[in-house]
Amino acid sequence: MNLIFVFADQWRVGAMGYAKEDPVLTPLMDRFCEESTYCDHAFSTFPVCSPHRASLMTGKYPLSAGFFTNCKKGLSLRLKDEEICVGDVLKKEGYDTAYIGKWHLDEAEQTYCAEPKSGARNWDAYTPPGVRRHGFDYWYSYGTFDKHLSPHYWENTDEMIQIHQWSPEHETDKAIEYLEEKRDKSKPFALYISWNPPHSIYSEVPEEYLKLYDDVKLKNNVRLGGIHHHTGEEAPMTEEEMTLTTKQYYAAISGLDKQFGRIIDYLKENDLYDDTLVILSADHGDMMGSHGLMGKHVWYEESIRIPFVVHIPGNDNRRCSTCIGSQDMMPTILGLLNCPIPDTVEGEDCQRFIKGEEDEERVSFICASPGRADFVEKFKKAGKDPATYGWRGVRTKRYTYVIELGYDVICKPKRYLYDNQQDPEQIHPLDLDTKENKMLARELEAKVVNWMKCQNDGFIDNWSREAAYE
Structure with a gap:
């Protein structure tokens, strides 16, 4: 069985039509949910990008993997070479492995060099071929960079590839190109696609999706004035500004919906859908003004609850309400693919819950x-x-x-x-x-x-x- 794991950054669980919480238009994702297991109690164990990603890759709790914050300029912090990651296991098991999009698990290059040859700046980093890619062979990625309408990437050299296209659309183009042309078709494939939106900068979204949202109302617990919890910085916003930001956030998700639909259509048109484990998820959520907060890093539902929708070929639509965390995702994927789970893993293979068993006491x-x-x-x-x-x-x-x-x-x-x-x-x-x-x-x-x-x-x-x- 093949694997496609698609995850967006800063996408809260309620911001999908199927959730019936935020007024977001996601018809293609909603249809996917109807064909899959919808996990309504999935949580980002540490609602910040790098810690969740470290957990997602290793099956460890973030702190065990050495992550107490993001990989950022000024900190010597990255995913350790010796960590056994999902890509390492899948490659060893004979999969053609690929990673496209945001990585954010390598050290910021400017921590050690003012002007890296790669052109990486601030928190960004080029990850060279080898152990730092943790088993992923096809590579089209970057560290972290939030200009979604003018993204950049690196492949197998430190020459930056600059693009003038909305990043999820371009990354979906590359994913389809990989499936069509780049992979070794004699092997099963394992493809991770990491979209940065709806992460800020919120305004970096194509106009065609923004036009979908002319009449947006703020949630009851949105408080204007926005103080970001873990920094204490005041970020005052008027109702008009918060409404526009909310529209932009929703618009980005509708854009992701279109791109996700393209991936599913390709799989179905090429007789791959019924032989592919497809998972749709996110790093963490976004407060979007709830409780007077922006961003993540807090324990509220908007921050920690994330989408986790699992399509297992041959399984009927169902809902899973057992609690599942970041560290459970790697062993669950390996379990569903009948691959060995490393002894280093701290999470649990939760496939039995996804297939219908429930555990009311699991936390x-x-x-x-x-x-x-x-x-x-x-x-x-x-x-x-x-x-x-x-x-x-x-x-x-x-x-x-x-x-x-x-x-x-x-x-x-x-x-x-x-x-x-x-x-x-x-x-x-x-x-x-x-x-x-x-x-x-x-x-x-x-x-x-x-x-x-x-x-x-x-x-x-x-x-x-x-x-x-x-």
Whole structure:
């Protein structure tokens, strides 16, 4: 069986027509959902690009893979050569492997060189052939670059390929070209396609998709004034500005819908659809003004809940409501393809849930650490490990529970408990002074603490000193 794994950056689960949450037009994705297993409790374990991607590739929790933030200028951070990734396994198992689009798992070149020969700037990086590509043979990729209407890529040399075309459209062109011309047709193929939109810059979207959204209303929990949670930076937005940004976000997703439809059409027209495992997913979500926040890095549903739609040839349409996290995706893919799962994997092969079994008690652990380079530097100057601050939590089928130490060297511990069934927009955190809620919080905190112990997470030491329950 072949594999195509398509994932977008900063695409929240509600922003697809099939979810019936945001008013987004995605008819082709909706049809795909009707032919597949729609997982409505899939979560980004660490809702930031590089940590999720590290987990997606290795099957480890992000912190175990060494990721407490993005690969960015000024930090010596990348996916380690010795990590066993999904591409490594699939290549060994005889697959023709390919990666197209955003990678964001290599060190920013400007960390070490002011003017890299590749032309990479800021957080961007050219990943050369070899071990850093972790088993992917066909390569048409870049580190991270947010000018979606004028993207660039590298193949097997450090010569930058500059393009004047919307990046998802161009990457879909390259994916079809790979399927048609570049792959070894004597082998099964495994193709990963990583689209950057709907990630900001939001305005970088073709006009044809923007025209679809003339009458957009903001969600009830959108608060204008937008303070990005983990930076504390004020980003005031008027209602008009927030409405335009929302239109642009939705427009990008409608554009992705068209490109995804092209991929599915190609598979069906070439008799490949019934022999290909196709998965549609995302890195993490986007707050888009909910709770007065923009971006990700927080524990709200708009940030952590992501699409995870799995088409298994021969399987009927179904819905899976068991909690699944980033680290579960790699072993699940390998399990579905009947490939061996490395001993290094910390996630679980969840194919039995996707095929119809449910586990009401299964949970997804979630976390985030200081995200910006200047925050990291601030902690290091204070003699503190930035990876041991931020927040940790757990998402059960019904509840979200979070313990937070913040993003400052001097912090005040906080706890949050949300009933996502009774309060789906998480506007009213539960009162932890009541006996019932305190007992539930204790139970969930014990799960988080045990998970941190298994992870050797230094956060637990800080939390135990600062905020143990009386």
